[in-house]
Amino acid sequence: MHSPDFDPSQLSCPLPQDSVEAIHLVHGGGGRLTWQLIQEVFLPSFRRHGETGHDPLSDPPHDSAVIRTGDGTRLAFTTDAFVVQPLFFPGGDIGSLAVYGTVNDLAMAGAKPLWLSAAFIIEEGLPLGTLKTIVQSMRSAADATGVRIIAGDTKVVDRGKGDGVFITTTGLGLIPEDVVISPARIRVGDKILLSGDVGRHGTAILSVRENLQFEGALPSDCGPLNGLVRAMIKQAPQSLHCFRDLTRGGLATALCELARESGAGMSLDESQIPLQPPVAAACELLGLDPLYVANEGRMIAIVAPEAAETLLGVMRAHPAAADPRIIGEVTAEAPGVVELRNAFGGSRVLDFLSGEQMPRIC
């Protein structure tokens, strides 16, 4: 079902060729240039000889790496650096975000998150009270998700060489025996479930950053997804084919990545994608497409069609979801392409985020 000839980097180039010889903010945006940077700089160096990395069925990129220890135990292993500004925002802070972000990446591999490390890069002058508040928030988030922060490091950089604090969390989790979650398992006919409304995290951050007051503004959706994943695994482990949390680049980028990694075509019903009116209003004011706005507590699940309604029911019953929906399905037409059908019978192809909508959103 995969299409090795499809290469989104050939579609367009959002920056003049010569300007990509230096790193731009857009390289960190989670869109096309982030993808290019990974493909052209990191993977060629870090991939071992003999690994193609191009065949999604043998080596699908994923939110977590999967390690097998001697006895067959499978561990998920993932890392994320958090550079969000401001450090505190409606619904969260860099500390809770750093814990939930990595916990969610583990959960997206089907793993039970267990252990975290945290490395702090602190700018000289950060008030000690600010650091304590952030660390306490990490502890609360760890308790809420059942993980332990067991290793850490602290570095301090001179004033003007950092920005308050950056936090890198790395997570380890155990994948249950009967669970195989991978883009390689996506099949034609699978249903695409979305756990809730989109665009909350990005608009919450922007509302503070730009000092905008939106009427009825909503807090970030920043929160843990591991409990929801556990409930879904308990219900129908074999029917769960792939998960992906929505972060940088939003729903559209997550689906484009999965479509590319699996070679699957996806057809979405735009009317089924939940969007809260204040988020829609904020996006209109700021000129943003909500499908590309960041979330930090929403996920998509691609599941066998016969279990879709049951699993939607599990989502509805779980507090981590909010108005979950079946938003589309995997199709045999146009492998690797995500198509969005609107209520008027029209459709458009969703592409990777080009350019940078919102720097330092996570």
Add this chain to the structure above:
Amino acid sequence: MHSPDFDPSQLSCPLPQDSVEAIHLVHGGGGRLTWQLIQEVFLPSFRRHGETGHDPLSDPPHDSAVIRTGDGTRLAFTTDAFVVQPLFFPGGDIGSLAVYGTVNDLAMAGAKPLWLSAAFIIEEGLPLGTLKTIVQSMRSAADATGVRIIAGDTKVVDRGKGDGVFITTTGLGLIPEDVVISPARIRVGDKILLSGDVGRHGTAILSVRENLQFEGALPSDCGPLNGLVRAMIKQAPQSLHCFRDLTRGGLATALCELARESGAGMSLDESQIPLQPPVAAACELLGLDPLYVANEGRMIAIVAPEAAETLLGVMRAHPAAADPRIIGEVTAEAPGVVELRNAFGGSRVLDFLSGEQMPRIC
């Protein structure tokens, strides 16, 4: 053998009380204030209820956390952020340092390093060629140590909010069944082995940073220790009680930490500590005590006395060591205190590094 009443934080305070209400560069120096920050901010939040964290025999702090999976497999897990300036220095760069630093922390737990993650925080404007060079250096260092870099993340921060690139590496390794390396195993009579000359990394960095030309200047000792550790384990696994690599704060701080964590007293023979003449000259010029200057490829091993000469022989035969020596022993006198005896019959007590000798050395 431990002394719960000993608390080095009570000995002196290198900053006025009110000035510790914000983070200073010295908090990242690896000395007393780093230790205080960990004790007062991180451990109280991250430690679970019921864990004392004060009894070195039940919960000794260490370079790596140790995880037990269901079948009894022991994994070492450790993280480090690297913020060294300049990014390239004689004998290494931030990329090789980030790999060797974390590999060495795993080796210090007796583990065979296997998997690494790498998270990059890049300042807008970093030349792409610089990033590629650093990433290639990481790959070379990974190959040299037998680890695989299997997970990563990239974030970009605005110009003036970072400093070229910061790299956080997190490592996972397997601890062999017959190996128990811990400060809790240190015993009176144990010998203290040092794998080579001290102070190279710190003086190499400073020579570039201050644009100083030392005659016969030596490159950093930045390099891997896992091969040396493996050779020692092969020779005498039961006789190896504790390892520690020398990083921020140098030999003196590493020994003070171990003495505090184990409650052991240590008596060192100053004449046995190897110091290359160019390093001694540089330290004299810069007003630095070489015992506190950073290394990135040296370690101490605390071993059963009957195996000390054999293990010294293993060190001598290994390319990662350079003029290794037995520099002292663990004593019953003055628990928790490190005493340095000089050639003239005098002695002084080594204390944690106070203040900041060299910011951003790693």
